[in-house]
Amino acid sequence: MDEKIFAKKDIGKLLEELVPEYKFYSPTKIKGNIAFKEITDVKEIELDYLNSKVPPKDVLFPQKEIIFEYRYEGKDVIIEERKDLEDKILIFGVRPCDAYSFKLLEDFFASGDFQDDIFLKKRENATIIGLGCNSPRQSCFCTSVGGHPFQKESTDVFLSDLGDTYLVEAISEKGENLLKKLSWLADAKKADIEKSKELAKQAEESITTKFDFDLVTKVLDENFEHPVWQEISESCIGCSSCTFLCPTCTCFDVLDENDEYNNRGRRIRIWDTCQSCLYTLETSGHNPRPAKIQRCRNRIMHKFSYYPSNYDCLGCVGCGRCITACPVNNELRLIIDKILEIQEKNGEKVSA
């Protein structure tokens, strides 16, 4: 592997070289929160951060997205499809958990007979530059879901933060081509690579939350109607913060916006949440999930039971955003503990 190195202060050079070809997205500070936004000015880039509030799925699957626009011309209706799906996108500084979430999103939008072109085209044209986590949070648990604070597989180029410099490794073909263009990058020394490995080891050891999710899936599959769900959903207020900040949540609502005065309109999609009592309300008036307990249970089952059944992998990347966002502290780790207790009560030993 030809690892390269570049100094953090040269980030402006990187931006300058890439901006003409790519839409450059990087972490930036907006009203005190870190967010991934399109950057044109190097001063806006924020390199000292833990993770963004809203996950980078927002770049490829935004909160509000136009599906198509239409307008009337006389008696004709002209439909205008999206023209910007072929634009090249570069997302800088994605943590490994969020990078892995892009794979889960791809699985979702590409499955079945109808592929979601809007997301998939953007994903195809997107280059992910990942960044390893030197200090995972208390609420992080990527190692329990098959991830790692320095996991490189889902990125195109992987960076390790060595202090004043980044160690740069090309992971995919897209990444290799990108690095070839950046010919000014210096070669990395052996010491740099060793330091990166050391940081990866330290980061892995600092993660305190560990769960055996294979066991969790098994217990969930067998206990859909267990009374523990009453206890789990008691304090939930249905605020949907967890679903809005989750990197793998994909539910959306489709709306039509009409601008009658100007003879035009558009179809848009916005994020929706399974935690809303209206989510499953049918036109007939029947609601399969009228009670909060059913909605709370649905979210957990979706991530840890339905995803393994349908996609052969867990639907959670261990980023911990839902844990820090929940206003009533009804956090995932407590929920998993309660679920695993069912097994314990049945006499089997569990490790949690």
Added chain:
Amino acid sequence: MTEEVVESKQDGSKKWEPKIIAFLCNWCSYAGADLAGVSRIQYPPNIRIVRVPCSGRINAYFIIKSLTDGWDGVLISGCHPGDCHYISGNLVARRRFAILKELLEFFGIEPGRVNFMWASAAEGERFAVLVRKATEIVKKLGPNTKFEKKW
């Protein structure tokens, strides 16, 4: 909303004219407007009238939706307090208007975009005077561009 640009017949100069939506209660204000018309009292043509049974029918949604749709001004007119055809509809409305007016001002929407008035069925002249006043106020504020969406 399409911009209303009116060409003056005198010298051909073009001027922006505000578009004001007016919710008039059926029993007093609408009849008052009718009387103004029958008496040939001139008042600005900027208002577009929507007839409602009572000023108490006015929901905040009507007013806010008018602003978001691009109307430059909103005018609501009802019977004088004590004279409501439905006894207390306008009294209920008056409280709503008070709160809405203060909240709109607090949120930064220019006071003057939304106006409320009382006009009875016999007050054709008063109706015309107040509509003229409201139109002048809105004209000074200029077009309502705050709620335009990017297309």
Added chain:
Amino acid sequence: MGLETENKDIETNLREVAKGLLKDKKVDVIIGYMEGTLPMLSQPIIIDSEEDVDKLIWNNLCYVNLAKYLVPRVPKFVDSEKGNLKVGVVSKGCVGRALIHLASENKIKLDEIKIIGIPCNGVVNRQRIEMEIGEKEILEVSVSGNNVIVKGKDFEKEFPFDEYMNDLCKTCKIRKPPLVSKSPDLCVGECEEYSNIVDDFSDIAEFEALTPEEKWNQITEELSVCTRCYACREACPMCYCNLCFVDQNKPVWFGKTTDLPDVFVYHLIRAMHMAGRCVACGACSLVCPMGIDLNKINRKLEKIVKERFDFTSGLDPDVLPPMVDFKMEDAQEFMLEED
């Protein structure tokens, strides 16, 4: 008296009262707060036995308005044998006000609850502290003297509580739940009678003096990060409509997108619906995942109903809220008049 001692006293008294209520079977369950798993957070807890009473805590991180758990749309405390359970609610002033106001709107029955009053000394403005600490993980929060001490892996910072408490707590005049003369058994613990509340609303005077353009700019800037998750609506005890106005589709009144006009209108109309009902608990701002501050708006709502109708929400379950009442003499200085 420092915060530590204050909180300890409140906790001790609270646990004693709670124990007594459960022992004498005056309530079936008690909702209160317990220690959170992360610093900066507390959890609501429902206990039904005396042994669990020591789990109840009071610290300045108890944000959630517990009255939310009693509104319609949320499962009632119902037991298959006993029917409706009698619930004791650990109440700061604003929680007590919320319960009483809900009773005035006929949404809960006061004889099915007990308000366990505590003399609230304010809650921490968690978003402000997190923003100032920046991108470093907070590992421990404690109080000492009149300061909130925040520790991380390689930092320790002190924040004066008077400055860093939630803005609404700074101007709060109703720190203990109000006594209801009609229901003398309703309130246990520390409650107070409020007869004449004086509030000059000087904290929002500076904002009110700005020009409309400046007000618009400040408010839209604050609301610009809204993701329309509706956490504010779900945390508010007064938002209990079966179909919220944003979800209506016959007709569609306002957009549900994150475009600025749609976001602005959502918060404007929600504020309008809160007039005369908001109890200024601050839960809406404190649960917002993006850290939006709605405190000024809530203060303005309180000001409007106090100055126009001499009304403060949540003091008396028999007084009609101002939006369902009217008087011939209501002020109408805002009406257009002939010169």
